[in-house]
Amino acid sequence: MSAPVATTAALPRAVRIGYGSGSVATGAFGTVPGLMLLPYLTDSLGIAAVAAGFIVFLPKAWDVILNPIAGRISDRTVDPRGPRRPWLLRAGLTLSVAFAVIFAAPELGSKVAEAAWVLVAFLGCATAYAFFQVPYVAMPAEMTGSYDERTRLMTWRVAILAFTIMLAGATAPVIRDAVGGRDGYRVMGVVMAVVIAIGVVGSYRGTRHAPVGSVEAGPGSLRDQLRMVATAHDFRNLLITFVIQALATGCMLAGVAYLAEDVLDSKGAATVLFVCFVGPALLLTPVWSAIGGRIGKKRGYLYSSLILAAGAALAVLAQSAPAAVVFLATGLVGVGYAGCQVFPMAMLPDAAAVDARRTGTNRAGVYTGVWTAGETLGLALGPGVFALVLAIGGYRSSTDGDAAQPDSALTAIVLGFSLLPAVLTLLSLWWLSRYTLDASEVDA
Secondary structure (H helix, E strand, O other): OOOOOOOOOOOOHHHHHHHHOHHHHHHHHHHHHHHHHHHHHHHOOOOOHHHHHHHHHHHHHHHHHHHHHHHHHHHOOOOOOOOOHHHHHHHHHHHHHHHHHHOOOOOOOOHHHHHHHHHHHHHHHHHHHHHHHHHHHHHHHHHOOOHHHHHHHHHHHHHHHHHHHHHHHHHHHHHHHHHOHHHHHHHHHHHHHHHHHHHHHHHHHHOOOOOOOOOOEOOOOHHHHHHHHHOOHHHHHHHHHHHHHHHHHHHHHHHHHHHHHHHOOOOOHHHHHHHHHHHHHHHHHHHHHHHHHHHOHHHHHHHHHHHHHHHHHHHHHHHOOOHHHHHHHHHHHHHHHHHHHHHHHHHHHHHHHHHHHHHOOEOHHHHHHHHHHHHHHHHHHHHHHHHHHHHHOOOOOOOOOOOOOOHHHHHHHHHHHOHHHHHHHHHHHHHHOOOOOOHHHHOO
């Protein structure tokens, strides 16, 4: 069996932008539930923090199982448009509709029924997302065979992702607060569903002229494929690094609303925190790409991780320092976050392409299925771990969001937002140090 043959020529800018527009969908879905769903459950539906954390976590855990299957299916899809692009449209539009449904529940008069509505709708979202995200992430390994071109491609993707995170993260709370109450969540859900649909259609149309090479799935069962991927040393270490950092990011994302409203005592601070977080990423994504071209992706990933950890650690001063210090710390996190997205996303297709060249078979879908499963697990565990920290701190749930919180809960919010993510990020670097692929081996 022949491996996919991807050109090493530079991709047209239209293809880079078209591919990157898919991050509008992934950014909105990855940001808004992590930011809004836990507060919606605890402070609007009155669900206890531990139960709310379980509701947020379970659909993502389902994705961990489903993503490798979605990758295997996309590897074996035969379609004139390519094996990946049809899934962008089918699953992406389904994701858009299901997202609006999450927050659309009528007054059911029962916490159990309302929690069940959210859980089922979020499960539907998670299923659709798996069949969108896995093929989407698999495409770069087949679009280009160039080590440096993949970095340029990821630069566009991460820049658009950063813009979407800022747009969705900053506007979702504003829409909710402008309308007010549960209607605010309903309107916000519809608006974000439209944003997701725009990204889906943009990525589908924007990649219609992208090269795909010759895609031929590897032999054996899914279990055989997963076993072979698990033996890929560099991929495994890169994945563990990224998953642990996704957990750290998930904790911070889940903590934004609580930090703003309970610690900084300002709902508007949630928007400011998001702008501080994503604004540097918008400006510095191309800078990180240029740095990676000079010093290599691995060293660039290391430096950006250290900056992210330093910013998170500085945020521990949130209870005593002026709000400006917290905003500065969050901005520092944003500087590191940009690199922590650019580099691993560019290193993943390197690992898949090297495997294809060594084995003569294409397992890009399985690789990205495992990758997105790990990322999903990390981002899902983040809110769950943060909810557990809230419960340990004695956080008080309510149906109007006005419950007075004890000092222990405020401390828990700060620690869950700052020191915990910082420690996790530093821990992840042990696995990054064991990653060995460089340009000479990828372009060989």
